[in-house]
Ligand SMILES: Nc1nc2c(ncn2[C@@H]2O[C@H](COP(=O)(O)OP(=O)(O)O)[C@@H](O)[C@H]2O)c(=O)[nH]1
């Protein structure tokens with residue numbers, strides 16, 4: 001397919017068109033996650049650029065933490081009638097709380113476009129999840145997208161693998177890996193590491209950026225191709241019979257279990273005889 005055909009395919013994709021219909025889902029949420037500075041916001045802007053096919057615009061800005069200390073905003077960007085990209089808060093340290101918060105974001109258990117407190121414990125997490133239940137987010141088909149810079153060789157593959165598999169358990173979909181900075185000399189090594197971790201859907205690309213958004217066929221086609229392949233995955237998953245509400249309940253339980261175990265470990269570190277009663 002050429003650029004125009006890919007763009008039309010992406011723009012025209014609808015969940016209703018599959019043989020089983022939309023099965024209770026009204027949109028696809030591409031849930032971006034990963035380390036701060038690896039190119040999440042740039043990827044959103046690049047996707048808008050290639051799909052809208054207009055002048056380059058900055059939609060997703062870098063939200064500096066000092067602007068809203070202790071809070072986070074999950075910002076949605078509508079790409080097409082069906083597809084919305086979500087700029088989740090990036091993580092810096094990958095400690096237990098950050099990872100718990102990433103899972104809550106990925107599973108779509110935190111509200112969109114609202115400031116929410118950064119959860120630090122089980123009760124916080126439970127409250128946030130109960131709140132999200134009222135926002136009717138179960139009609140979102142969630143696809144996790146790990147944005148990772150190929151300029152950063154992986155130092156802890158075990159931790160990354162755990163994050164990928166837990167993200168799969170919480171969303172029902174193994175994360176699609178998008179490697180940015182594809183021109184980096186470390187790219188082959190980083191790509192191989194992710195393959196070893198079981199990432200089958202792996203895309204390597206160079207984002208358009210504020211400084212360099214000179215339109216090239218190569219960049220346009222690579223980003224369009226990535227979006228097209230993601231949609232094909234969604235079409236494939238939608239061939240199976242699904243239960244939007246049931247899936248959500250199962251995943252909420254996985255998330256709360258993770259938060260509960262985290263709370264237990266923290267309390268035990270403080271008091272070895274501690275026992276959390278629920
Ligand atoms: N060379 C290059 N720079 C990139 C790429 N993606 C992002 N950047 C730059 O990396 C910096 C951080 O990107 P940003 O999108 O804000 O990362 P985020 O924190 O994950 O949202 C910015 O200065 C971008 O211009 C890429 O693929 N190649």
Ligand SMILES: [Mg+2]
Pocket residue numbers: 040041042061062063087
């Ligand atoms: Mg950002």
